[in-house]
Amino acid sequence: MTMVGLRDGWNCAFRRCLDYFPSLSDPARRSSLCLKLALVMIHLIYVGVLFLFDKDLVAKTKQQPYTGLYLFLFVATLVQYFLTAGSSPGYVLDAMRVANQADNLLRKTSMTMKQPASSRNVSVVFPVDGNQLGRNLSGNNPTTWTKLVMEMYPPGSSPRQTDRYIMPFLLRSLTCSYCNVLPPPRARHCHDCDKCVLEFDHHCVWLGTCVGQGNHCRFWWYIFEETGLCTWTGILYITYLKVNISKAWWIDVIMIFLLVTLSMCFVFLLLLVLFHSFLVLTNQTTYELARRRRIPYLRGIPERVHPYSKGACRNLYNFCCTINGTYSLEPLPSQQELDEKSKPYTCMDVLSCRCCC
Structure with missing residues (x-):
């Protein structure tokens, strides 16, 4: 009877929650919300454990400005995450x-x-x-x-x-x-x-939305800030372990475990930032790079040729300076433009910055 009563109470509470929040009736939205809460909890655990065990870090926060900058980066990363998750990819x-x-x-x-x-x-x-x-x-x-x-x-x-x-x-x-x-x-x-x-890149499970023309720039800034936060947090963990490695073994085990997982996250984030930086400089998407041979308009183009690239500088400008709420459609390059991009680089091309302009 006790288990049945608990189950009925849980179902009743769940139905009341759905009455107040109708959007939670969608399983996809519930899973997306759970992933967002999990990501926020992971950030709070890594930073909270650091301030819980390192008492000197709390004192340094009041005296030295760089620790305050670390907390600002922590808040800015979470804000950027929710801004990216709530933005439209450009439907x-x-x-x-x-x-x-x-x-x-x-x-x-x-x-x-x-x-x-x-x-x-x-x-x-x-x-x-x-x-x-x-x-x-x-x-x-x-x-x-x-x-x-x-x-x-x-x-x-x-x-x-x-x-x-x-x-x-x-x-x-x-x-x-x-x-x-x-x-x-x-x-x-x-x-x-x-x-x-538009310009579909991939569907990000952690964001709960697609990454496309409308939010690719925000996504890049988010993973860049996440990489910086992960690096700074790892440095603070290493600094703590150097000074307090032999004080309490159970604290050391927790800190070392978190540091190892943090290092794996850092490697993944760094590779992700470098990969998307390459995509930005060549005006490509993850989907186009991964499925190039299956996309009809890219099937006959050599792999070393980036058909939509306008040069690294122009690609970077278009990526960073796009006005929110506007849509741009890029035409397919003509055969003459593809032949021009297929030409190998010469010394004059390097001197004239052909790859950048």
Whole structure:
């Protein structure tokens, strides 16, 4: 009877919790929330154990400013984590809605000025809701978003040369079968988020969201701050063990165990920062690098050629200086541009900083 009573009490409390927080009824959201709480608890354990055992560190916090900077980095890392987890990776559906709204505004402006809008700017506004995501592709007149996506392909490619009678069948083959939208190049459907993401990189389990065009920069800064915090915490652990290694054996065992796990986390984070720094400088994504041979528009390009790279400096500028809330679609390079990027580097190219500009 006791076990049954406890089970009934737990179920009753769980139902009341769902009444106050309806979002927790989704298992995916519950697991994401549990992972976020676990990550915060891991940070609190590593830092809390350090301040609990090292009494001198508490005194140094009041006297020396560098310990205060360490606490500031700790708080800033957690804030950056929640900002990244709550940011949008750049969904194709949102970009499509913005494109249609901009085209409608342009058409209204043209009508106000008594100037007919060009056929290139004509769009068909379609409903966007939970039951009907997308638009009607059965007609021969493509929408603004369809035209915009088709223009991302270079002249002479098969999507641009398709006959208008075959266009509806081509659109059906290119349209995502899950969310019923036409994804541009570099976009991919995420089965965890159940949406197509612009410049899809990967789905981060710890963040509970995708990493894409909209939050890749925030994600890089988060793992960079996490690496710095991990390094600083490891230095404080080593400093404590040098001074207090023989005072209490059970404290030493705890500190050494935490230091070993911290070292493994540091190696992983450092490699992750270096890997994503390489992706940023070459304007690639993790998905494009890992599935290069399976992506149709990258299949015939040599592996040493980065088709979307505009030079390290320009790639870094575009990555860091992108305005939040804006969407950018990168067209596929033409064959002439690919041939130019495939040329081997010469001494003059090095002197002229071809790889950077």
